[in-house]
Amino acid sequence: MDVTRTWAISRKELIHIRRDPISLLQIILLPIVLLLLYGYALTFDIKNVTLAIYDQERSQLSEDFINQFRGSDYFRLVKYTQSYDELKRLLLSRRVQVGLMLPYDFSWQYQTGKTAKGQALVDGTDSNTANIVLGYIQAVTAAYNQKLLGQRLSAKGPGRQEMPVDAQTRFWFNEDLESRNYIVPGLIAVIMTVVGALLTALTVVRELERGSMEGLMATPLKRTELLLGKLGPYFIIGMFDMAVVMAMGKFLFQVPLRGSPWLLIALAAIFLIATLGQGLLISVTSENQLQAFQMAMLTTFLPSFLLSGFVFSIYLMPLPLQIASYIVPARYLVTISKGIYLKGLGMDYLWPSALMLAGAATFFVVMSIKKFVKKIR
C-alpha cells in the first residue's frame, strides 16, 4: 500500500463526484428527501379516523356508547346517517373509513343480559390501516365494556369498585408509538446503502467501460490501492450523510437517542464498509454501468428497504423471507440502530449483530479484490 497512489485515486474520485450533478444530488438531497418523506408524509400512526354512525335505536345506551368514540382522539365523527344506504355510500365514496351501525334492539339485548351487538364496517382497501382501525374499535369497545361491568358490579352491592383483574398495556421503547421514532433509525441503513452501494457499483465498471482502466493498469498502481482509494471518498460521504440524518432526527423530529451515539457511529461505519464492499463487488463483476446499477438496486437497495425490518417487521414476514433477511447486512444495522435509539442498548446486547456486520464487511471487501484480480488478467 502506497499512500501517494491511494490518495491520488481518492482525490480523482472526489473530483468526479463534485463534477457530476447526479451523484451530488444523490449524496446531498436523497437523505434529506427520504427523511422528510418518511418523517412527515408517510406517517404510520393513524389518528382522526373518520367515522359515520347509523344509530337505529337512539337510546341512552347507544348514545353513551357513541360518546365513547367521540371522546377518543382516534376517531372523528363525520356524520349521523338516517339509513343503512347512506352509511354505505359514505364508505364507498371514502368519505369515512368506518361506519358504525347500532341496531333497534341494542339496549334491549343488554338489558336482557345478552351481549349488545353493534356492527362496525371498516374500509378494508388498505389492509394495514384497516387492521390498526380495527384495533382502535376494539380498544374503545373494551374500555366501554369495562365501564359497564363496573357499574353492574357496584349495582350488585357495595364494596369493590375496581375490576378484579386488569392488564394495563403500556408500550415500551416507543411509548407514544410515534412511527418517526423508528423510521429515523431505520433510515440510516437505507441511506447508507444508497450512497455506499449504488454509487460505488458504478465506479470500477465505469473505468472499464470508458477504457481508462487499461491506462491505470499499466502504472505501478496496485489493485488494492485502486479499490481502497475508490472506497475512501464514498466512506466519508456515507458518514457525512449519517450525520445529517442523525442531526435531522434530533433537531427536526425530536427523536430521542437513548444509547451512545458513538457506538452507533462506529457500528454504522462497519456497516458502511460492508455496503461499499458490496457495491465494489457488483462493480467488478458487471459488464456495464446499466447492469451494475440494476444489480445494485436489486441486491442492495431493495433488500435494505424491504427485508431489513426498516418498515416491514421481519417477524410478520413469511418464513422464506425471514430466512433471506439474515443475509441482508442492513438488517443488522436496523437492529443495532433501533436498539441504540429506542432501547439505549450497548454492546452487551448488540454484539451478535455487530459481529455479522464485521463478517459481511470482510467478506465483501476481500471478494471484490479477488474478483477484480481475476477480471483484469
Add this chain to the structure above:
Amino acid sequence: MTTEKAIVVKNLSRHFGDFKAVDDISFEVHRGEIFGFLGPNGAGKSTTIRMLNGLLLPTSGEGRVGGFDIIRENARIKNHIGYMSQRFSLYEDLTAEENLTFFGGVYGLDPARLTGRITEVLILVGLEDRRHDLTRTLPLGLKQRLALASAIIHEPSILFLDEATSGVDPISRRNFWDLIYAMAQEGRTILVTTHYMEEAEFCDRLVLIYQGRIIAQGTPSELKGEVKETILALYPGNLDGALDLIKKLPQVAEAAVFGDGLHIATTRPEETEPAIQETLTAHHIACGRIERVRPSLEDAFISLVQRAEGKEAVSYQQSAIS
C-alpha cells in the same frame, strides 16, 4: 538498466482459446530507437504491447523490457515505461492539470517534483495555456498530446504508443511526431503502432505484423528493398473500374489504390504495360501514362503480406492513406 537493448522479445505467443492473437514473434529494440509496429486491424499489435507492459501474460515465450522480465518482474516494469493505450484513457471531466496531477500521483511522484514536472510536460506538448481547461473541451489533437504528457510525467525510459495518432488531422499528427522525435533525441526508446504508412516511414526500424506473425522487419528502406516486383503507377479515368479490370490480368501480382491513382505490382513489367493499356482502352477508360515508381512502404507491405499468404487474395483495406 542492465542491457543495451531496451526491449528483447523471443518466441512470444499469446492465445485466446484456439485463436493465436500473437504467434511466435521475436524482435529487439535498441535504446533511443523509434520502433514501429505496422499491421492491419486485428494483427496482434495491441496484444503484443499489452504483454510488454505487464498487462497480459504471454501463453509462451519470453521478453525483457528495460532489463526486466515481462513475466516474473512485470510489476517492476511499470515504473520505467509510459503507455498511451489505443483507447483514450484520460478523464474527460478533469482539467488538463488535474489529469497530470492524477497520473503523477499514481506514479508516486512527490508533490514538489510533480509540480515541476507538470509545468515541464505542459510546455513540452504546448498546453500550458490550457492547463485549467476541462479535458472534454479540448480538440482531439490536443487530447492526444495531453495523453502523451501524462504518459511521460514520470520520465519513463521506454514509451509505448498504441495508435496514438489515430483519428487526428495530418497537421496534428505531424506535430505529434515532432514530439516523438524530441523524446527519442533525449534517449528514450519509443515503440509505436500504426496503420499509417506515412508514419511508418518515420520509424528507425519496424516490423510488419500480419495475423499474429512478424512477416518482415528492418528499416523502411530495407523493407522496400524486399519488394521483388516492379511497381507501376497510373492514374486512369475511372479508378474503381480500372482496378477491377487490371486485377483480372494474369501478369498482375497485385493492384491497389494509392492516393488518387493505382499501384500495380508485377514481375513482368514489359508484358503488363501493354496489357493494361489494351484492356482499359477496350473498356473506354482513359489510361494515361504508366510510370515505373520506387516501391513505397505500402507496396512493400502489400507484397510482403501476399508472399506470407502464398498468393491468396489479399484484402488489406487501405483505409488510412493520406
